[in-house]
Amino acid sequence: MNDAALTAEPDALIQLAGITxxxxxxxxxxxxxxxxxxxxxxxxxxxxxxxxxSGKSTAMNILGCLDTPTSGAYLFNGVHVESMSRDQRALLxxxxxxxxxxxxxxxxxxxxxxxxxxxxxxxxESAAARHEMGMAALRSVGLEAWAHHTSxxxxxxxxQRVAIARAIVTNPKVLLADEPTGNLDSKRGHEIMELLVSxxxxxxxxxxxxxxxxxxxxxxxxxxxxxDGQIAHDRQNGEAA
Amino acid sequence: xxxxxxxLALREIRRNLMRSFLTVLGIVIGVxxxxxxxxLGNGATQxxxxxxxxxxxxxxxxxxxxxxGPGSGxxxxxxxxxxxxxxxxxxxxxxxxVAPTVNRTTVVVVGTKNxxxxxxxxxxxxxxxxxxxxxxxxxxxxxxxxxxKAVCIIGATVRKELFxxxxxxxxxxxxxxxxxxxxxxxxxxxxxxxxRDQDDTVVMPLRTVQRRLTGKQDVNTILISMQDGASxxxxxxxxxxxxxxxxxxxxxxxxxxxxxxxxxxxKTLSGAIGTMTAxxxxxxxxxxxxxxxxxxNIMLVSVTERTRxxxxxLAIGALEKEVLMQFLTExxxxxxFGGLVGLLLxxxxxxxxxxxxxxxxxxxxxxNLLAFGFSAAIGVIFGYVPARRAAQLDPIEALRHE
Numbered sequence: 100m101n102d103a104a105l106t107a108e109p110d111a112l113i114q115l116a117g118i119t120x121x122x123x124x125x126x127x128x129x130x131x132x133x134x135x136x137x138x139x140x141x142x143x144x145x146x147x148x149x150x151x152x153s154g155k156s157t158a159m160n161i162l163g164c165l166d167t168p169t170s171g172a173y174l175f176n177g178v179h180v181e182s183m184s185r186d187q188r189a190l191l192x193x194x195x196x197x198x199x200x201x202x203x204x205x206x207x208x209x210x211x212x213x214x215x216x217x218x219x220x221x222x223x224e225s226a227a228a229r230h231e232m233g234m235a236a237l238r239s240v241g242l243e244a245w246a247h248h249t250s251x252x253x254x255x256x257x258x259q260r261v262a263i264a265r266a267i268v269t270n271p272k273v274l275l276a277d278e279p280t281g282n283l284d285s286k287r288g289h290e291i292m293e294l295l296v297s298x299x300x301x302x303x304x305x306x307x308x309x310x311x312x313x314x315x316x317x318x319x320x321x322x323x324x325x326x327d328g329q330i331a332h333d334r335q336n337g338e339a340a
Numbered sequence: 341x342x343x344x345x346x347x348l349a350l351r352e353i354r355r356n357l358m359r360s361f362l363t364v365l366g367i368v369i370g371v372x373x374x375x376x377x378x379x380l381g382n383g384a385t386q387x388x389x390x391x392x393x394x395x396x397x398x399x400x401x402x403x404x405x406x407x408x409g410p411g412s413g414x415x416x417x418x419x420x421x422x423x424x425x426x427x428x429x430x431x432x433x434x435x436x437x438v439a440p441t442v443n444r445t446t447v448v449v450v451g452t453k454n455x456x457x458x459x460x461x462x463x464x465x466x467x468x469x470x471x472x473x474x475x476x477x478x479x480x481x482x483x484x485x486x487x488x489k490a491v492c493i494i495g496a497t498v499r500k501e502l503f504x505x506x507x508x509x510x511x512x513x514x515x516x517x518x519x520x521x522x523x524x525x526x527x528x529x530x531x532x533x534x535x536r537d538q539d540d541t542v543v544m545p546l547r548t549v550q551r552r553l554t555g556k557q558d559v560n561t562i563l564i565s566m567q568d569g570a571s572x573x574x575x576x577x578x579x580x581x582x583x584x585x586x587x588x589x590x591x592x593x594x595x596x597x598x599x600x601x602x603x604x605x606x607k608t609l610s611g612a613i614g615t616m617t618a619x620x621x622x623x624x625x626x627x628x629x630x631x632x633x634x635x636x637n638i639m640l641v642s643v644t645e646r647t648r649x650x651x652x653x654l655a656i657g658a659l660e661k662e663v664l665m666q667f668l669t670e671x672x673x674x675x676x677f678g679g680l681v682g683l684l685l686x687x688x689x690x691x692x693x694x695x696x697x698x699x700x701x702x703x704x705x706x707x708n709l710l711a712f713g714f715s716a717a718i719g720v721i722f723g724y725v726p727a728r729r730a731a732q733l734d735p736i737e738a739l740r741h742e
Contacts, residue, residue, distance in 0.1 A: 160736050163655075165655060165735050165736050185660060186660065189654065189657050189658065189660070190657065190659070191657075192655065192656065192657040193656070193658075194657070197656075198655050200655075200739065202739075204648070204651070204652050204655075204739060205652075206652060208356065209351075217653075217656060220344055220348065221656065221658050221659075222657075223344060
């Protein structure tokens with residue numbers, strides 16, 4: 100229905116057109132997103148900002164195929180996501196997306212290595228391949244020596260690095276980070292941001308990051324501001340405000 | 341995929357050893373308690389019916405007076421004589437053996453050893469009626485019975501207490517003022533249903549005991565063994581009629597004797613034991629239920645942590661059915677393992693207790709299966725259902741679960 104509104108951009112990895120999201124019904128209905136159009140190309144580093152309740156997290160969940168829009172069209176790599184089943188979206192996440200959460204969300208009592216290898220297990224990689232790719236991912240976040248430590252033996256910054264290693268171990272097209280520095284002090288936070296920037300620069304991974312801190316958003320190449328469920332402004336970093 | 345899921349499940353079990361251990365423990369206790377109690381109960385029932393049948397099959401006991409035990413109203417009822425037994429043998433049909441018996445407890449002396457035992461006077465039918473078999477030597481012959489010769493056949497306990505390892509056949513024992521030649525040894529029968537040692541006995545010809553020990557012509561109990569397939573009701577009727585006639589009872593007088601059927605005693609006793617087994621089974625079922633509630637608690641308590649785990653798995657691209665299969669596998673592995681350990685523990689406990697309590701060890705597949713099935717089902721259901729609910733959440737909601 101919204102296909103008409105969707106002007107096909109050949110180099111866009113992600114395209115949103117007229118996305119709305121309503122929670123609840125009738126009187127209690129709350130419209131979190133009121134028509135969002137957004138286009139993101141391969142290799143971009145986009146920060147999504149906005150006050151609480153502006154719809155930025157909802158937009159993130161829809162972009163991450165964790166949630167579905169009430170209406171509107173979402174093209175990922177040229178494929179319609181809004182009409183996908185639960186399992187199809189899970190497979191899309193498995194094959195093309197990586198997630199980093201504010202609360203790290205590592206499995207308890209599980210070594211860093213096993214946490215990182217988990218997505219590979221679901222992809223059906225062999226033990227040898229899992230080991231090799233898992234160690235490579237840990238190496239790229241500088242935690243090779245901590246492979247056998249469990250989450251409780253790691254600092255917050257280290258846990259977030261493990262989470263990033265887990266997110267990139269499958270070589271995803273897009274890495275989605277929801278307040279990745281929210282639970283860290285500013286020094287660790289900047290370290291994590293350096294890491295994300297290098298992932299974007301060196302591996303060409305597209306990064307979408309939700310944050311409310313301007314100095315964290317400053318690491319991104321592009322900043323999208325949400326206000327009241329709509330995009331208020333969308334500009335490249337370095338442009339005048 | 342199946343292999344991956346199994347790997348995931350086993351990893352989670354290993355990682356959460358405490359939770360796994362508690363789950364397994366609940367199942368182990370439930371299964372072991374039920375199986376042990378019911379198996380021992382069955383063993384007790386079997387033991388009682390074995391003891392009853394060792395009394396003799398199709399056996400009737402004719403005693404003077406009504407009923408046995410306290411409050412019997414006719415203590416003064418006249419005793420039987422050997423002739424009563426003879427009359428029964430001749431006049432009642434479909435009998436196998438009729439043995440008049442008289443009992444006396446006396447000290448028996450061999451060399452320097454003495455032993456107080458129960459001496460029974462009877463005829464060679466006694467061994468048929470009582471299901472006795474000879475281990476050594478021979479039974480009485482007709483001449484010895486008629487003449488009341490001092491010959492005796494001893495039970496296994498008497499043999500053990502008074503004689504060394506060599507065969508006692510041909511040796512003599514001293515009983516009161518006379519000495520008596522041992523001509524046979526009986527095979528052991530063990531305890532009676534009432535807990536008496538049946539092997540603590542010496543059997544002599546009826547006439548020998550009457551003459552030398554009791555000094556009377558009286559007979560205490562007449563044991564009557566019926567042929568297989570004979571109707572005990574008919575035989576009892578015939579015996580009653582015959583005895584009423586011989587004891588000259590008029591129509592309005594009650595019997596001053598009683599005929600007991602061991603089958604009836606057996607029925608009563610196994611009924612009582614059956615009630616006990618049912619009671620034990622009920623206690624065990626409660627413990628199975630409590631074990632099941634324990635499993636439920638552990639599973640439900642861990643749901644919060646596991647909901648987040650499910651959220652993580654879903655977010656990184658696990659399919660709902662993969663997550664569910666993992667949780668199901670975990671539950672099945674834990675429950676099956678707990679069940680098997682429980683069965684093993686029950687087998688060991690039953691084996692040990694059956695020796696201590698000298699009961700037969702009867703393995704019952706049905707109760708093993710039932711206990712295993714029930715607790716495994718609880719483990720699987722309560723491991724799986726909460727996980728199913730969590731896996732149906734949106735990954736984001738599952739991740740936010742506090």
